[in-house]
Amino acid sequence: MPPPATRxxxxxxxxxxxxxxxxxxxxxxxxxxxxxxxxxxxxxxSKKNFCHIRFESEDVVDNAIAFSGYRMKVQGQDDASNxxxxxxxxAQARDDQHAxxxxxxxxxxxxxxxxxxxxxxxxxxxxxxxxHYSDHExxxxxxxxxxxxxxxxxxQVLIVWLDRGECSKRNAGxxxxxxxxxxxxxxxxxxxxxxxxEELNRAKALFNQRLQGILLxxxxxxxxxxxxxxxxVWDHFTKAQRKNIDTWRKQSQEIKSAHLADVLDKRQEDExxxxxDDDNDVPPTKVFxxxxxxxxxxxxxxxxxxxDDDDAEECLRRxxxxxxxxxxxxxxxxxxxxxxxxxxxxxxxxxxLLQQALQGVQQQRAxxxxxxxxxxxxxxxxxxxxTSTSRNEISSSVQxxxxxxxxxxxxxxxxxxxxxxxxxxxxxxxxxxxxxxxxEPALQPCDVEVLLSKFPALFKLEVSGVGxxxxxxxxxxxxxxx
Numbered sequence: 001m002p003p004p005a006t007r008x009x010x011x012x013x014x015x016x017x018x019x020x021x022x023x024x025x026x027x028x029x030x031x032x033x034x035x036x037x038x039x040x041x042x043x044x045x046s047k048k049n050f051c052h053i054r055f056e057s058e059d060v061v062d063n064a065i066a067f068s069g070y071r072m073k074v075q076g077q078d079d080a081s082n083x084x085x086x087x088x089x090x091a092q093a094r095d096d097q098h099a100x101x102x103x104x105x106x107x108x109x110x111x112x113x114x115x116x117x118x119x120x121x122x123x124x125x126x127x128x129x130x131x132h133y134s135d136h137e138x139x140x141x142x143x144x145x146x147x148x149x150x151x152x153x154x155x156q157v158l159i160v161w162l163d164r165g166e167c168s169k170r171n172a173g174x175x176x177x178x179x180x181x182x183x184x185x186x187x188x189x190x191x192x193x194x195x196x197x198e199e200l201n202r203a204k205a206l207f208n209q210r211l212q213g214i215l216l217x218x219x220x221x222x223x224x225x226x227x228x229x230x231x232x233v234w235d236h237f238t239k240a241q242r243k244n245i246d247t248w249r250k251q252s253q254e255i256k257s258a259h260l261a262d263v264l265d266k267r268q269e270d271e272x273x274x275x276x277d278d279d280n281d282v283p284p285t286k287v288f289x290x291x292x293x294x295x296x297x298x299x300x301x302x303x304x305x306x307x308d309d310d311d312a313e314e315c316l317r318r319x320x321x322x323x324x325x326x327x328x329x330x331x332x333x334x335x336x337x338x339x340x341x342x343x344x345x346x347x348x349x350x351x352x353l354l355q356q357a358l359q360g361v362q363q364q365r366a367x368x369x370x371x372x373x374x375x376x377x378x379x380x381x382x383x384x385x386x387t388s389t390s391r392n393e394i395s396s397s398v399q400x401x402x403x404x405x406x407x408x409x410x411x412x413x414x415x416x417x418x419x420x421x422x423x424x425x426x427x428x429x430x431x432x433x434x435x436x437x438x439x440e441p442a443l444q445p446c447d448v449e450v451l452l453s454k455f456p457a458l459f460k461l462e463v464s465g466v467g468x469x470x471x472x473x474x475x476x477x478x479x480x481x482x
Contacts, residue, residue, distance in 0.1 A: 006065060006089045012100020014041075014057070015093040016064045019050040022084040024074045027051075033072070037063035049084065052091055064088055130157055133166040138174040145181040148188070155182065205338050211263055212332040218256040219325060225249035260324055267331070357466040364470055375446045408440075412451055415439060416459070417476055426462060426473035 018030070027043050034040060034053055038060025044052040055061060068088035075082060131137050144154035158178055161167070167175045227233070228245055237245065405413075419435050420427060432452075433445040452459045452474055460477040463470065 006068075009061075009090045010092050010097065012058065012096045012103070013061055013090050013093070014096045014099075015052055015054040015091040016061055017050065017052055017087075017089045017091040018064075018067075019087040019089075020072075020084045021049045021051065021086070022072060022074050023049060023081040025049075025072070025084070029074060034064055034067070037067075052093070054093065054095070061090070065090070130160045133161050133164075133171070135171070135174065138171065138178065142174075142178050142181055145178060145185070148185075151185060158182070202342070205335055205342075208331065209335040209339065211259075212328055212335060215256070215259060215263060215328050216332065218252060218259060219328075221252050222249070222256060225252060260328070263328070263331075264324075353466070360466050360470060361463055364472075372446055372449070375444070409451060412436060412440065412443075412448075413455070413458070416448075416452070417478060420459070420474065420476035421478075424475075426475040428471070428473055432474060 018034075021030070027045055030043060030045075030051060030053070031040060037055070039056040041054045041056050043054075046052075053064065055064070065088050067086055070086050071083065072086055073083050077083070141154050141157055144150040145158070147154075162175075225245065225248060229249065234242065415436055416432060419432060429445055429449055429452075433443070433448045436443055436448060452461075458476070458478055460475045462473050462475060464473070465471045
């Protein structure tokens with residue numbers, strides 16, 4: 001059975017037109033027939049043998065359209081009032097259109113909401129709000145202006161405050177302090193600029209030196225091929241070897257010429273940037289040399305013809321090469337002098353630092369000696385020992401290399417030696433005293449220092465650092481050769 005002919009389906013259609021109904025067909029009979037297609041919302045009956053059926057869903061409308069063309073009987077009777085051929089088609093209903101438009105508007109709202117969320121997610125975050133002025137915030141901003149890392153953000157806040165008109169008679173002092181701190185940052189920037197310029201100059205000097213070295217090596221290679229082209233050497237090579245040697249010689253000459261042209265162009269540009277006087281002094285010399293060489297070649301050409309012209313051109317070429325070589329050597333000597341000058345300045349700077357470090361060590365030593373003398377003067381004289389242990393210590397003292405050593409000193413020497421042996425990198429005086437103090441509570445740091453100073457071959461003092469970073473460490477030297 002071919003599909004029934006229908007009109008164009010309206011958007012959101014949920015209502016169908018049913019025509020050709022029997023005259024005796026009731027709403028219950030129609031509901032009984034079409035309820036198999038899907039859930040029915042309403043049935044609107046008409047007196048002219050047709051009705052409109054609205055379903056709950058749009059999907060079931062096609063099932064109802066499939067009933068079109070079927071014959072319908074009421075109570076199994078064949079008379080005209082109880083029979084009819086059904087015609088089912090899409091119906092244009094305002095309710096369906098309104099519901100469809102509402103759904104479309106909801107979908108559009110959802111799409112717009114998603115697009116707005118996407119735009120907000122992809123949009124860069126807005127800058128944080130600038131805090132309002134207060135004395136506390138001004139003090140914090142001054143500290144931030146002194147910090148190089150937070151300087152840029154702090155400057156933005158200061159600009160906003162000035163634009164807002166936060167400056168007044170009462171807080172003009174705070175703003176002047178912030179402006180003064182901002183101005184001091186200019187000196188830091190100038191120092192950084194000077195440092196970067198020095199690094200750039202050193203890099204340029206090194207680059208020029210390397211270029212001159214390459215140029216000198218190319219000249220030596222060219223001399224090698226020139227010597228190999230002499231008749232007494234050239235005759236010993238085969239034809240293929242001569243061809244290769246000649247090709248290599250031409251390649252080296254081309255490379256040297258190109259490299260020399262680049263070096264001279266760069267040097268000329270640098271001289272033009274540095275001063276106009278240097279740029280004006282060089283070309284007359286070259287012109288004078290060229291004129292002199294050309295005049296010599298013309299004189300020779302007038303005397304000897306074509307052979308003399310060839311000799312003059314060869315002489316001119318050699319003179320130009322010698323002049324280029326001398327100029328390159330001069331540049332190399334100049335770069336070497338600059339490097340020697342920089343090394344001399346670096347050594348002078350190191351010497352000044354060492355002198356400052358030596359002065360700091362001497363001052364620290366003088367302070368330590370004064371402190372030691374004051375501690376000795378303030379310490380009470382030793383009382384006559386009364387116990388038998390102290391008498392044994394005195395009686396058991398010995399003379400070693402002119403130094404009097406008691407049993408107590410020997411015990412301390414052993415403890416300190418074991419402690420320093422476990423610390424090969426050395427230890428400070430306070431660290432040693434904290435260890436010995438657990439065994440000898442009455443011992444003072446000055447006593448430990450005096451004991452260590454008595455035996456320089458056994459305990460070695462090493463001083464490192466300068467000024468505030470000065471550090472004095474004692475090391476055990478018992479295993480070193482005397």
